[in-house]
Amino acid sequence: MAGGAKARRLPRVVRERQMVDAAVRCFARHGYQAASMDEIAELAGVSKPLVYLYLGSKEELFTACIRREAGALLAAVDAGVGGAEVPPDERLWAGLLAFFTYAADHPDSWVVLSRQARTQGEPFAGEVARMRDEIVGFVAGLIGEAAGEADVVITGRDVDALAQALVGSAESLASWANETPGVAAKEAAATLMNFAWAGLGNLMKSERWSPRRRLPGSKVTG
Amino acid sequence: MAGGAKARRLPRVVRERQMVDAAVRCFARHGYQAASMDEIAELAGVSKPLVYLYLGSKEELFTACIRREAGALLAAVDAGVGGAEVPPDERLWAGLLAFFTYAADHPDSWVVLSRQARTQGEPFAGEVARMRDEIVGFVAGLIGEAAGEADVVITGRDVDALAQALVGSAESLASWANETPGVAAKEAAATLMNFAWAGLGNLMKSERWSPRRRLPGSKVTG
Amino acid sequence: MAGGAKARRLPRVVRERQMVDAAVRCFARHGYQAASMDEIAELAGVSKPLVYLYLGSKEELFTACIRREAGALLAAVDAGVGGAEVPPDERLWAGLLAFFTYAADHPDSWVVLSRQARTQGEPFAGEVARMRDEIVGFVAGLIGEAAGEADVVITGRDVDALAQALVGSAESLASWANETPGVAAKEAAATLMNFAWAGLGNLMKSERWSPRRRLPGSKVTG
Amino acid sequence: MAGGAKARRLPRVVRERQMVDAAVRCFARHGYQAASMDEIAELAGVSKPLVYLYLGSKEELFTACIRREAGALLAAVDAGVGGAEVPPDERLWAGLLAFFTYAADHPDSWVVLSRQARTQGEPFAGEVARMRDEIVGFVAGLIGEAAGEADVVITGRDVDALAQALVGSAESLASWANETPGVAAKEAAATLMNFAWAGLGNLMKSERWSPRRRLPGSKVTG
């Protein structure tokens, strides 16, 4: 008797994967608090005590979800990005493409990481913040590298701020793309690349925007 | 006898404000689900039944928070932005400045709007999405206007995507600024202005970024 | 200024009547527990503290309702029934007619007395039981009287049981008549008179029903 | 180890029965609204969550009580009544006996069915009304049958009204018997049989009661 509809007595690793899969889905759909262990167990096709036996507690289960999904996202981006011999804009492009592709392919994972985990306070926010910091750091590195190549001096905080801005726009675009039918990952990546890298390029050329001077109360003149 | 520690028998409007104030704080700190009506009532200095008498239910209370804070944010931005006679970049600058200032001055409000409300599903997500859409629309208008001035043709969806990216980076920067000591609203606005408007400027000049061509599997050559 | 839509500053007696009127209606519709003092006060057109000022408490209010309505029902029946010079069957007929008429004219009152009050345990059940006992006693008196006239000896308990049965059938018929369109009070009274007085008459003649004798397991024979 | 004071880990069916038993008792004593789930759970010897897990909600629990008890009452009556070959008066006698016996043996059940359920509005009143209608229908059938045998023509509504009256008197007697020490089921059934069947018999013989004619305002003359 092989290939029954419901496999019993599976090895632990398989069962754990099923459970975390189910949990990611539930957490994505309902949020951490509203997702119930009952529902997760049912969706995983196991009994509740087994979930506790393998994953410990709801908190640990959520943490496991965050860790696994964060790792997968980072791995996907890392795999897409080339080594130091590739110029920074190419590396950013590759990273963005990998990122948008991951977000599109794993919408539940993306919702958990970008939304649910960050609103649940510690320890979850910290857990996902670590991953985000890594990405921000990666982007900051690229920006710094580009600045170096262009012989431009930028303060560390400016670099951080720019990286934050870029990552934020990527996050926003990813969610928008997931919710808007017909927006491909490649398209989103291209838009962002145009938007961001060009802006960075100008910064490199020290072309900064500043408000025009005008007399208080007077109308603006061309 | 003035200035007692605990004011009793206040008029309804005052009490309602106190309650919504307390609720915003609790919801910001713990999220919608984890915040308890008990805690909110205590923080507001009233009994739970009064909260229900005046605000109806937890759901209505959260909605009231979202509406009030979204209104305040929009009002702040609207008040900062000039009319159509002001050029778009100036209007964006003014809007960003007002936005970052609001987020810095009302961190709980900002957390509720940007994080908590958006993760709680309907009807809350929709409530705050309306406000965000207004801002995205405002930014999209500016971008379109700038494109018109530069005689550049951009598709509506590209404008939308750019607006999403810009708003996303502003959100990201606002949260980062709030969590990073010593980052002023003006500074954040300036960074974003440089980053974003310059990027848009390049787009206007049709200078687009595109990946360099390379043979599959081959190394990239500078 | 006379004849306004909402009269304020009414004399106490009037206000109390309004309140008890409203209470009877609410208690009839929702039952004692489910009826809320808020609703009663609103229906009476006064504020809740006034209800408490005049009627004391929910329990006292319900008791007041029961007392007033029970008194009204008894008064109606008493008024309809003649004195001792009238023969018992005529008195029963008059009482039934008055009773069915009252129940039809005051359906809320009847619901409160027959259903709501009796299910709420003490002290309410006792309150209404007193009234019912009076009616049962009245009926028992008539039966006893008729027995006396017919020179038949019946035990007190038999008389009680017969009175209980007669009153129960009257109650049942009254509720049925109120819920069944087109059944007049007079009709119900006539049906019951036929049904009951004839049965009593037979009893008077000592014609009793008893199960026929039959052999166990055998078929019944004519 | 048998006969422990408190049995733990019982199969679901057993627990459910215990819970419904306890619920019937509480509902009978306090009514639907006043009975608390806490008390029911305690009386059943389980925790509240288990009650909710097995029975769903207070409403469903009450419905379950009504259904079970109504079913038991109907089954008891059905079992007592013979088939169509038994003459109608014998069938009525058997039904009444079974009915009074059931009411005496299960006083809580009887209180729930006759009082509590009928005052709680829909869906409970409807639930129990179905059962009562079955009994009324059964009685109406007997009356009709008897009328047929006696070659008497009665309208359907008269039959209905008589059945309502008979059932009402049975209900009244049952409650009275339960509250009055020393009244046996058999005695109550006999009283009712004498009272009711004789009355019906007279109806069959078309001996109807009617008020004597008298001049308006005049005294009655023997």
Add this chain to the structure above:
DNA sequence: GATGAATGAGTTTTCATTCAT
């Protein structure tokens, strides 16, 4: 390896009731 049975602790919500004016 896996589960049916069970619960402590907490949630939102409601309501009769009172105070201060």
Add this chain to the structure above:
DNA sequence: AATGAATGAAAACTCATTCAT
């Protein structure tokens, strides 16, 4: 004569978690 403001107490219901098998 009358009320807007306010609450203590308790209700229904849920959920993460564990035990015994």
